[in-house]
Amino acid sequence: MAIRGTVRLAAMLAAVVVLVGTGCGSDPGGGGTGGGNASVATAEKATPTPKATKKPKHSTPKPKPKPTPKPTKAAVAKPATKIVFVNVGQGDAAIIKSGSWTGLIDGGPSGSEGAIESALRQLGVSRLDAVVVSHPHADHTGGLSGVVYDYRPRQAYVGEGAGGASSALRSVGTSIKQVRRGETLRFGALSAKVLSPGSLSGDANEDSVVLLVDDGGKRFLFTGDCTGANESLVGSICARGPPLYLLKVAHHGSRYSTSSSFLAETNATFAVISVGSNSYGHPTPETISALRAAGTRIYSTRKNGTVTLSVAASGSVAWTFAKSSKPVTKAGGSSGGGGGSGTSTAGSSGGGSGKVYVTETGECYHLGGCQYLSHSKIPISLKDAKAGYRACSVCKPPT
Numbered sequence: 485m486a487i488r489g490t491v492r493l494a495a496m497l498a499a500v501v502v503l504v505g506t507g508c509g510s511d512p513g514g515g516g517t518g519g520g521n522a523s524v525a526t527a528e529k530a531t532p533t534p535k536a537t538k539k540p541k542h543s544t545p546k547p548k549p550k551p552t553p554k555p556t557k558a559a560v561a562k563p564a565t566k567i568v569f570v571n572v573g574q575g576d577a578a579i580i581k582s583g584s585w586t587g588l589i590d591g592g593p594s595g596s597e598g599a600i601e602s603a604l605r606q607l608g609v610s611r612l613d614a615v616v617v618s619h620p621h622a623d624h625t626g627g628l629s630g631v632v633y634d635y636r637p638r639q640a641y642v643g644e645g646a647g648g649a650s651s652a653l654r655s656v657g658t659s660i661k662q663v664r665r666g667e668t669l670r671f672g673a674l675s676a677k678v679l680s681p682g683s684l685s686g687d688a689n690e691d692s693v694v695l696l697v698d699d700g701g702k703r704f705l706f707t708g709d710c711t712g713a714n715e716s717l718v719g720s721i722c723a724r725g726p727p728l729y730l731l732k733v734a735h736h737g738s739r740y741s742t743s744s745s746f747l748a749e750t751n752a753t754f755a756v757i758s759v760g761s762n763s764y765g766h767p768t769p770e771t772i773s774a775l776r777a778a779g780t781r782i783y784s785t786r787k788n789g790t791v792t793l794s795v796a797a798s799g800s801v802a803w804t805f806a807k808s809s810k811p812v813t814k815a816g817g818s819s820g821g822g823g824g825s826g827t828s829t830a831g832s833s834g835g836g837s838g839k840v841y842v843t844e845t846g847e848c849y850h851l852g853g854c855q856y857l858s859h860s861k862i863p864i865s866l867k868d869a870k871a872g873y874r875a876c877s878v879c880k881p882p883t
């Protein structure tokens with residue numbers, strides 16, 4: 485009897501958790517800060533939840549469901565991944581680390597060596613396995629020579645060439661390989677499919693190396709400054725697979741890339757724009773509104789500082805931002821509340837307001853330890869959370 489009673493009580497408690505969870509995620513009204521109507525079925529994730537025996541359904545089906553890859557054997561097979569969009573100002577530099585393998589996609593404008601090397605040190609990296617030079621423009625290669633001398637990459641992947649970094653690469657003995665559409669590169673435990681260029685058009689931006697990186701089914705697209713016919717082709721290739729988890733927006737948010745049809749085909753949940761102060765008007769209002777219309781949550785290195793994604797073996801993703809954690813909602817460079825450069829990475833804010841977290845798809849904000857953060861954990865200020873999300877009724881964050 486006592487045992488049966490305990491079992492029944494446990495079942496009731498589980499039911500309560502499920503009910504509470506459903507209530508928390510059931511209101512589809514929350515456009516709010518990100519407008520992210522992208523939906524990933526949180527309940528499918530295999531991360532164990534200590535309390536409930538059944539998986540609580542935290543997010544409700546949305547108009548545009550995005551299938552999530554099954555994490556199944558990931559816990560044993562795949563090491564953790566870090567993807568870092570380094571804040572190099574007006575230019576691109578992204579680090580990918582998979583287990584002990586580390587690669588760098590582009591090296592930012594001249595003067596960004598310090599920021600890139602500091603990010604590499606923070607990851608505990610002393611040597612690069614590979615660099616990718618998307619195309620030989622100075623805002624992608626200017627900072628590369630210094631990094632190449634210090635981190636002696638074994639391999640370089642280029643489309644057109646490595647531009648100003650060529651002699652540095654040769655002098656440290658890096659093997660340089662021209663890549664073309666259709667090849668698949670191995671980035672540690674990840675695969676990186678070359679989607680562009682096929683043949684060279686003669687326009688350096690259009691001929692950017694475009695990589696589709698797959699991390700256990702989560703897809704990340706690195707576009708360089710791709711545009712034109714090659715961008716259209718990349719879109720059509722992406723459309724054959726599941727939606728992107730993250731799009732590195734091409735050409736710093738220029739209006740000449742990221743067309744609405746491309747966005748419809750790639751269907752990204754998140755976008756990161758690598759951009760600094762510039763006279764080109766990057767990112768342009770057209771690009772920002774197209775991304776928002778596609779339901780993509782946007783971050784930029786200009787507004788958010790260096791953006792880091794930590795993808796655990798289970799597939800759960802934790803985001804950290806060196807500056808503001810508020811998504812980009814308009815094109816204006818520094819208009820948003822962030823103002824200066826206040827650090828808002830997890831756990832560092834004071835003054836009683838505290839840092840809370842949202843998930844990729846839910847409409848609630850949570851305390852750091854909440855069970856609903858097992859799938860994704862994206863910091864946000866309490867003020868922004870209150871503006872666009874509801875307080876989770878399980879962990880009861882401040883309201």
Ligand SMILES: [Zn+2]
Binds near residue numbers: 619621688689709
């Ligand atoms: Zn370019």
Ligand SMILES: [Zn+2]
Binds near residue numbers: 575623624736
């Ligand atoms: Zn560029």
